[in-house]
Amino acid sequence: MLQAMLTGLLQGCPAHLSAWACSLVEMALYLTPSLALAFLLWIVTAAHPLFFVFSAVGTLCHELAHFSVGLLLGAEPTNFSIVPRRTGRTWELGSVTFANLRWYNAAPAALAPFLVLLVPITVAWWRTRGTWHFGPVDLALTLVLAPQFLSFWPSPVDWKLSLRSWPYLLAVPVAGVLYWLPPGLFRFVKA
Numbered sequence: 001m002l003q004a005m006l007t008g009l010l011q012g013c014p015a016h017l018s019a020w021a022c023s024l025v026e027m028a029l030y031l032t033p034s035l036a037l038a039f040l041l042w043i044v045t046a047a048h049p050l051f052f053v054f055s056a057v058g059t060l061c062h063e064l065a066h067f068s069v070g071l072l073l074g075a076e077p078t079n080f081s082i083v084p085r086r087t088g089r090t091w092e093l094g095s096v097t098f099a100n101l102r103w104y105n106a107a108p109a110a111l112a113p114f115l116v117l118l119v120p121i122t123v124a125w126w127r128t129r130g131t132w133h134f135g136p137v138d139l140a141l142t143l144v145l146a147p148q149f150l151s152f153w154p155s156p157v158d159w160k161l162s163l164r165s166w167p168y169l170l171a172v173p174v175a176g177v178l179y180w181l182p183p184g185l186f187r188f189v190k191a
Helices: 002-016 019-047 049-072 106-110 112-127 136-151 156-180
Strands: 077-081 085-087 090-092 095-098
Touching: 019 049, 019 112, 019 136, 049 077, 049 095, 049 106, 049 112, 049 136, 106 112, 106 156, 112 136
Parallel strands: none
Antiparallel strands: 077 095, 085 090
């Protein structure tokens, strides 16, 4: 019944929305079970540390994002861990340490987990091309994609490290203002 309802909804989509918007609707529908499972995982992992096992795939992707972006930008990753450990009253699920974190690579390396969102988006795009139905393969993918929604957000330590890139905080707004200013504003001499 649910499958028939979704099929009817998707077939009627082009009458109301553009093809691009319809593909976004299909991707959102595809990712809905993963988002729901991510919410359930978030609830149970708060209950007991044993449930961190369910978020291991997400933790791995989170730390790999730090590691790979840091490696590409010369931050020199020195340690990589996805073994949970207790730090005070909270748990640290994984970590990457860098030997050469500088103003130019701190923000990209620290905020790299945002790239983890590309995993579920890419899978949803791939699985919803053409006519699709939610099958056993998609159930397995739901189990893999759900932790990605829990791991894409940088931790408080990541946000703090990203502030080492403070020149970006000045350069980006200044570049934006200069882009939107009228072209003749800084012309002092008439030609």
